[in-house]
Amino acid sequence: xxxxxxxxxxxxxxxxxxxxxxxxxxxxxxxxxxxxxxxxxxxxxxxxxxxxxxxxxxxxxxxxxxxxxxxxxxxxxxxxxxxxxxxxxxxxxxxxxxxxxxxxxxxxxxxxxxxxxxxxxxxxxxxxxxxxxxxxxxxxxxxxxxxxxxxxxxxxxxxxxxxxxxxxxxxxxxxxxxxxxxxxxxxxxxxxxxxxxxxxxxxxxxxxxxxxxxxxxxxxxxxxxxxxxxxxxxxxxxxxxxxxxxxxxxxxxxxxxxxxxxxxxxxxxxxxxxxxxxxxxxxxxxxxxxxxxxxxxxxxxxxxxxxxxxxxxxxxxxxxxxxxxxxxxxxxxxxxx
Amino acid sequence: xxxxxxxxxxxxxxxxxxxxxxxxxxxxxxxxxxxxxxxxxxxxxxxxxxxxxxxxxxxxxxxxxxxxxxxxxxxxxxxxxxxxxxxxxxxxxxxxxxxxxxxxxxxxxxxxxxxxxxxxxxxxxxxxxxxxxxxxxxxxxxxxxxxxxxxxxxxxxxxxxxxxxxxxxxxxxxxxxxxxxxxxxxxxxxxxxxxxxxxxxxxxxxxxxxxxxxxxx
Numbered sequence: 001x002x003x004x005x006x007x008x009x010x011x012x013x014x015x016x017x018x019x020x021x022x023x024x025x026x027x028x029x030x031x032x033x034x035x036x037x038x039x040x041x042x043x044x045x046x047x048x049x050x051x052x053x054x055x056x057x058x059x060x061x062x063x064x065x066x067x068x069x070x071x072x073x074x075x076x077x078x079x080x081x082x083x084x085x086x087x088x089x090x091x092x093x094x095x096x097x098x099x100x101x102x103x104x105x106x107x108x109x110x111x112x113x114x115x116x117x118x119x120x121x122x123x124x125x126x127x128x129x130x131x132x133x134x135x136x137x138x139x140x141x142x143x144x145x146x147x148x149x150x151x152x153x154x155x156x157x158x159x160x161x162x163x164x165x166x167x168x169x170x171x172x173x174x175x176x177x178x179x180x181x182x183x184x185x186x187x188x189x190x191x192x193x194x195x196x197x198x199x200x201x202x203x204x205x206x207x208x209x210x211x212x213x214x215x216x217x218x219x220x221x222x223x224x225x226x227x228x229x230x231x232x233x234x235x236x237x238x239x240x241x242x243x244x245x246x247x248x249x250x251x252x253x254x255x256x257x258x259x260x261x262x263x264x265x266x267x268x269x270x271x272x273x274x275x276x277x278x279x280x281x282x283x284x285x286x287x288x289x290x291x292x293x294x295x296x297x298x299x300x301x302x303x304x305x306x307x308x309x310x311x312x313x314x315x316x317x318x319x320x321x322x323x324x325x326x327x328x329x330x331x332x333x334x335x336x337x
Numbered sequence: 338x339x340x341x342x343x344x345x346x347x348x349x350x351x352x353x354x355x356x357x358x359x360x361x362x363x364x365x366x367x368x369x370x371x372x373x374x375x376x377x378x379x380x381x382x383x384x385x386x387x388x389x390x391x392x393x394x395x396x397x398x399x400x401x402x403x404x405x406x407x408x409x410x411x412x413x414x415x416x417x418x419x420x421x422x423x424x425x426x427x428x429x430x431x432x433x434x435x436x437x438x439x440x441x442x443x444x445x446x447x448x449x450x451x452x453x454x455x456x457x458x459x460x461x462x463x464x465x466x467x468x469x470x471x472x473x474x475x476x477x478x479x480x481x482x483x484x485x486x487x488x489x490x491x492x493x494x495x496x497x498x499x500x501x502x503x504x505x506x507x508x509x510x511x512x513x514x515x516x517x518x519x520x521x522x523x524x525x526x527x528x529x530x531x532x533x534x535x536x537x538x539x540x541x542x543x544x545x546x547x548x549x550x551x552x553x554x
Binding site: 195197198200201202205206207208210211212 | 392393396397402404407408409410411412413417420421422424425467471
């Protein structure tokens with residue numbers, strides 16, 4: 001019995017909690033990608049660096065607040081910085097739309113052209129972030145490090161294995177839930193949200209109904225800014241902030257959006273968790289979990305690590321390929337690409 | 338190319354444009370609604386020249402258009418489809434929505450269902466209902482019976498007559514010439530972009546030449 005409990009604790013500590021946290025971050029990122037795909041009809045390669053920009057502004061404001069001595073006590077000060085990160089990102093995206101994307105939209109440019117344009121935006125944003133904050137790793141988390149640390153957990157339960165639950169993990173999960181609920185409420189209950197869904201569903205008919213496309217585009221960018229800045233800041237808070245990391249994050253985020261079904265918000269969330277769980281489970285050495293579950297003489301001698309962590313991006317790629325081969329519209333019905 | 342033609346419809350009347358494939362029926366509809374540029378002539382609503390307005394502005398002026406295909410938001414519920422139809426309205430839309438539900442009772446039953454899950458005939462009802470939500474003065478229908486079964490077709494025509502009775506002008510393009518002309522106050526037979534015959538629906542149906550060339554004897 002204790003063995004089973006111990007194995008569950010090990011699994012939660014090393015697999016479940018990190019995967020749920022990572023999945024929340026991917027889901028928020030993928031939601032932004034999928035919204036842009038559904039409404040503006042192109043794959044936005046600049047999304048990763050949009051997240052980097054949002055995280056960067058959040059960090060700058062966090063440092064400012066910290067220098068003023070304003071903190072949130074046990075919670076990270078970054079939570080105060082996030083609203084400013086969102087505002088700055090929204091302003092940036094609206095500016096980029098006005099000076100870059102709008103031109104191509106008016107010309108009714110093909111989606112593939114917009115994809116290339118977004119790559120240009122990606123490089124510019126990436127450069128901008130590195131000029132402002134530098135290419136190095138930045139730390140900005142403060143406050144209480146753990147909700148429950150491994151030591152406390154062991155004392156509390158008397159189990160041999162410890163379970164650590166970091167504050168940043170808790171905050172990531174809760175923030176993601178709040179954002180997702182708010183987003184779905186907005187899309188399904190408000191007039192503007194419904195008009196966005198209508199626009200994504202059938203652009204011509206939306207125009208015939210008198211829905212203003214400029215407003216739909218504007219609201220979309222603002223929502224995307226909120227999702228991207230929050231996702232970026234949470235990722236930076238939970239791991240650490242490094243401008244180049246977000247370029248690498250682009251792959252699992254796109255994999256999540258495509259696996260779930262592009263243009264489908266529920267799919268983006270599901271896809272985020274599918275990718276996160278696969279990455280974590282496949283690259284985690286399961287020996288410690290199995291040790292408790294198997295009879296003594298059958299214990300695995302190796303690490304039971306299916307893939308080295310260096311290959312974690314291969315996991316997203318493989319899942320992406322499998323889904324595209326067998327279900328081109330994704331797990332939930334999205335648009336095929 | 339659509340040339341030299343006059344189409345007019347009075348309040349509460351049904352005008353039907355019929356003609357062979359490629360005669361320019363749908364093109365004419367799109368031109369009237371402002372989805373295509375017109376080079377000559379004008380579109381007037383209640384005597385007001387609206388030729389330069391965009392389709393959206395024409396909706397605000399009281400025109401509504403039901404396209405032939407993809408005329409519903411498939412991923413939205415029936416109710417949301419109707420709400421989107423009334424997007425430009427700032428007043429209470431409940432009364433109009435109830436009127437639409439009375440006209441198409443099946444939609445009330447299916448109001449929480451996604452429009453994409455409905456049958457072809459029901460979808461057409463959603464499409465017409467969506468257009469009616471703006472409280473239009475002129476309702477334009479591009480082949481409302483395309484792809485629905487004959488029974489559903491009869492029912493749709495009945496509903497269209499009911500809509501007209503509420504004082505809305507109806508301008509309709511139809512493939513099913515015989516049936517459409519039988520409910521029309523005015524009929525236009527379009528051939529290669531020009532009006533070949535114009536008369537009341539009944540007179541056109543009785544005209545031996547129209548019968549011979551378009552209605553199959």
